[in-house]
Amino acid sequence: MGGDFGPRVTVPAALDALKRHPSLSILLVGDSHIISPLIVRCDHGILERIELVHADSVVAMDERPTFALRRRQDSSMYIALQSVAEGRARACVSAGNTGALMVLGRGILQMLPGIDRPAITSAIPTVTGHSHMLDLGANVDCSAEHLLQFAIMGSVMVRAVERINSPRVALLNIGAEEIKGNEQVKLASRLLKEQPELNYIGFIEGDGVFSGEADLVVCDGFVGNIALKSCEGLSRLVSSKLKQSFTRSLYRRALALLARPVLKELQQQLDPGRRNGASLLGLQGIVVKSHGSAGSHCFGHAIDQAVSEAEMNIPARISERLERYLHDPSGT
Amino acid sequence: MGGDFGPRVTVPAALDALKRHPSLSILLVGDSHIISPLIVRCDHGILERIELVHADSVVAMDERPTFALRRRQDSSMYIALQSVAEGRARACVSAGNTGALMVLGRGILQMLPGIDRPAITSAIPTVTGHSHMLDLGANVDCSAEHLLQFAIMGSVMVRAVERINSPRVALLNIGAEEIKGNEQVKLASRLLKEQPELNYIGFIEGDGVFSGEADLVVCDGFVGNIALKSCEGLSRLVSSKLKQSFTRSLYRRALALLARPVLKELQQQLDPGRRNGASLLGLQGIVVKSHGSAGSHCFGHAIDQAVSEAEMNIPARISERLERYLHDPSGT
Structure with a gap:
């Protein structure tokens, strides 16, 4: 729902990603009244890999992250992150409020042991x-x-x-x-x-x-x-x-x-923006942030980034490396 | 003497600057054996506005600034800054070691009252x-x-x-x-x-x-x-x-x-580099640093910057403004 363009960009990008990745399924989390009309004409093969998850509200782009965490449990961002925490999704992609995505990500997914704060990384x-x-x-x-x-x-x-x-x-x-x-x-x-x-x-x-x-x-x-x-x-x-x-x-x-x-x-x-998709590393789950101004093509890159991190199981790999470090900080 | 090219760049730039600014005089501080041949064919009108000041050594580009301050009192940089401190020059322009220029500038020219450290500014x-x-x-x-x-x-x-x-x-x-x-x-x-x-x-x-x-x-x-x-x-x-x-x-x-x-x-x-010439503000004197890689044309911009600061008497103006601030920090 977030970013400068909302579902007008994110939904077509999701549909294209489903074509690119035959084994991918996508949960579209947001206002179903807005999203439904955008997917109604899909091929059956695509449509059956989409799950529409309704959310009553949206975290505004200028909302205080801590307010969002406490009061926006019915928002698309909160529900999308929760679906990752509950194992219903492998990754969350958002073009919304970056600060809120970090604070909600930290609150809902938790940090990996040994990591204090998430970090944003990009190509x-x-x-x-x-x-x-x-x-x-x-x-x-x-x-x-x-x-x-x-x-x-x-x-x-x-x-x-x-x-x-x-x-x-x-x-x-x-x-x-x-x-x-x-x-x-x-x-x-x-x-x-x-x-x-x-x-x-x-x-x-x-x-x-x-x-x-x-x-x-x-x-x-x-x-x-x-x-x-x-x-x-x-x-x-x-x-x-x-x-x-x-x-x-x-x-x-x-x-x-x-x-x-x-x-x-x-x-x-x-x-x-061409290599759009900044990863929030350090969380117990995959979260990719798209530029708010990304068009459909660029938002697709953020989805690809999430797919790639899910295939590689990045959080588990980081966790494994950290465990070795935590047991032996000097690496000797 | 400093920068990637030394007098090959700085001397022709100085000669050009003398043509551009009819009321300008320049002290060329450095190895007179190297500099003399570069100015020998000048017009008399230019030559009479040049003073060649010999210096035995040069602060190396990788020399420790504190070492330069203690041990390089016969260097072109030291002598050039000293000529500003003694009022023989209104400004010093160098393409040499930036750290040394700052430390020597601070040591030789002193800071303006109320300023702790010089700052580098550029366009x-x-x-x-x-x-x-x-x-x-x-x-x-x-x-x-x-x-x-x-x-x-x-x-x-x-x-x-x-x-x-x-x-x-x-x-x-x-x-x-x-x-x-x-x-x-x-x-x-x-x-x-x-x-x-x-x-x-x-x-x-x-x-x-x-x-x-x-x-x-x-x-x-x-x-x-x-x-x-x-x-x-x-x-x-x-x-x-x-x-x-x-x-x-x-x-x-x-x-x-x-x-x-x-x-x-x-x-x-x-x-x-086109607007070459970074000013070291906060010193009791004008010091302009040129890019080490500047060519003659670019080094000329650094000289122009120094001329302009001298005409405006920048250190005195800063000092005046600071005095008001020191007497009344809240500005009320």
């Missing part, structure tokens, strides 16, 4: 393909121990989803040298080094995020969110300046028409 | 022109009080250099709402609100940096450095993907030739 385009980054805004004040937890969770996820045997993990910092950075990253670096199962490659600077030198970039949510949003802002600036440049004369307009396929390809390659 | 391209941002990496652990100091210094600088009567000041945060962010920015926001002379417009998110909604964006050096470097990384990624896209076929190569002026224009508009 980032690089020169060589893409890497992953976390935390992207779930945690504003992180300790070194939290950064270690993020590194463990992210490493397990990247290993499984990307099928990389030993993902290179880097800590985001303002310099590559050991003496650089604040106390939190310096201490985190020492903790990460002590983990023999982590392929920790050291500090990475902001520009290293896009260079492809790491498979996983770890940072606190304040820094990660601002870095990512800054880059989104720069992307928009580039688009707007390109438009200005290409409309300055008739000749340039003609050029723009010719170059359109190239520019469109570029935009798609760099669009963070 | 950032926006949809509508450009804005300014600080701190970009000088301070890794900032208190709310430091952020207030940055806001006061930056505001004075933007007002003078950009001739904006009441620059809009924003605090970088992970959300625009009051409840968002870490303790440091929440407290800083309260402090900024209490300053009637600051045109504080509230929190701004990462993407707001490029939207032009603020004239000055304030953040701690850890976050600012990572945001800026991330954007530089993204810029490089865009360039590399553009190159890939435009070389995929013969047709596209031809298109690239036609579109080259447009793409070059775009690259120049967005190049952080």
Whole structure:
């Protein structure tokens, strides 16, 4: 029900995902009066893999997360997460209120033992393909121990989803040298080094995020969110300046028409939304957050991300790795 | 002497700046054996506005700043800063070791009363022109009080250099709402609100940096450095993907030739180096840091920035504003 467009986007995306994944079933949780008309003309083969779960209310995009947790037990978000907690669904995908999704996720699904807080992770385009980054805004004040937890969770996820045997993990910092950075990253670096199962490659600077030198970039949510949003802002600036440049004369307009396929390809390659689907790691269940502004195609990527995490059983894998860590923190 | 290219870049840039600014004189501080041959063929009108000051050594790009302060009193950086402290020069421009420039600047020029640490500020391209941002990496652990100091210094600088009567000041945060962010920015926001002379417009998110909604964006050096470097990384990624896209076929190569002026224009508009010249605010003197990789044209921008700050007498203006603040912190 959430995001900028609600069921107009999420339902068609779900129907397409059912076509792409023949063994997938989907629970559509929300106002059945709105959703029913959108699925009524489906093929029988698709329709029988849909379960419509009615919810009386919706968590508003600007609602306080703690209010949502206490008072919105009849909301689509609450019921969807509960269906994961009860084992009726393997994953929850939402384009709704991020803060509420985290707080409700934590309240309903519970954290994995050894993890204090969920972290938001997403794929980032690089020169060589893409890497992953976390935390992207779930945690504003992180300790070194939290950064270690993020590194463990992210490493397990990247290993499984990307099928990389030993993902290179880097800590985001303002310099590559050991003496650089604040106390939190310096201490985190020492903790990460002590983990023999982590392929920790050291500090990475902001520009290293896009260079492809790491498979996983770890940072606190304040820094990660601002870095990512800054880059989104720069992307928009580039688009707007390109438009200005290409409309300055008739000749340039003609050029723009010719170059359109190239520019469109570029935009798609760099669009963070193309690899839409941020995972909330650390919960005892799979929760994927879509951009609120995602169209049907992009929302489909978030569903694919959830499918992939369900197939890989990411929470169980993280849990297993954490158990070893909890029994032997130094990894020796 | 510093930066990737040393006098090969800085000397021609200085000569050009002397042509642009008829009332400017420049002290070239460094190895006179290297510099002399580079200026020997100048017009007499230029030559008489150059003073060559010999320095025996150079602070290396990877030298520890505290070592440089104690042991490099014969270095070009030390002597250049000392010439500002002694009033022989109005400003110092360097492409050298940033950390050393800060530590030497602080040691030789001293801080303005009421300012604890220098902050690095630079211009950032926006949809509508450009804005300014600080701190970009000088301070890794900032208190709310430091952020207030940055806001006061930056505001004075933007007002003078950009001739904006009441620059809009924003605090970088992970959300625009009051409840968002870490303790440091929440407290800083309260402090900024209490300053009637600051045109504080509230929190701004990462993407707001490029939207032009603020004239000055304030953040701690850890976050600012990572945001800026991330954007530089993204810029490089865009360039590399553009190159890939435009070389995929013969047709596209031809298109690239036609579109080259447009793409070059775009690259120049967005190049952080184009507005090269980061100011170290908070010192009792003007110090401008150029990108180490700047070419002669870009290094010229750093010189222009120093000229402009000297004309406006920025440190004195900041000092004046601070004195009022120190006598009446709440601004009432």
